[in-house]
Amino acid sequence: MRRLLIFIFLLSLSIITLWWPVNDSACNFESFLASKTTKFQVQASKVVVQPWLGKHKSYGIFMIPNEYKQSPFFVLTVKGAGSYCSRQFGYKKNFDDIFAQPGTYLVRKFIRTRTSVRLILQGLYFQLNDKNNWTLTFPQPKAD
Secondary structure, three states, X not given: OHHHHHHHHHHHHHHHHHHOOOOOOOOOHHHHHHOOOOEEEEEOOEEEEOHHHOOOOEEEEEEEEHHHOOOOOEEEEEOOOEEEEEOXXXXXXXXXXXXXXXXXXXXXXXXXXXXXXXXXXXXXXXXXXXXXXXXXXXXXXXXX
C-alpha cells in the first residue's frame, strides 16, 4: 500500500511539473504582438530539440541583422509552445557550426526542457523540431 501511495505521489508530481503553465516573460508580449507597430521577424537558422540529454538542449539559433543589437527586447514564438519575451544578452558569431554572415550576429534562445518534453509526449516532436516554427520578433529600431 505504501509503495502505491509513493508511486501515485511521484506520478502526480511529474504531471504537475510537466503541465503547469509558466510565464516569466520580461515584458507584455501579447500586446506587443497584437499591436500594429512595425516589427521585424526572423526564422531560426537551426533548431536542436534533445531534452533527453538534459537541461538547455531545446533551442533555436537565429541570425539577426546588427541594427537590432540595441533592441530592448524580443519575443520568441514557438508553434505549440507559446511565446516568451526576453532581453538580449550574449550574442556571438558562431553556435553549433552556424556562422554569422557579415552584418549579422547569432542569438541562441531556449525553451524549457519540461515544455519540450510535454510537446514530445503530445506527439509534436516534428513540429517542435521544424525551424520554420521558431520565430523571433523585434520592435523596429527607433530612427536617430
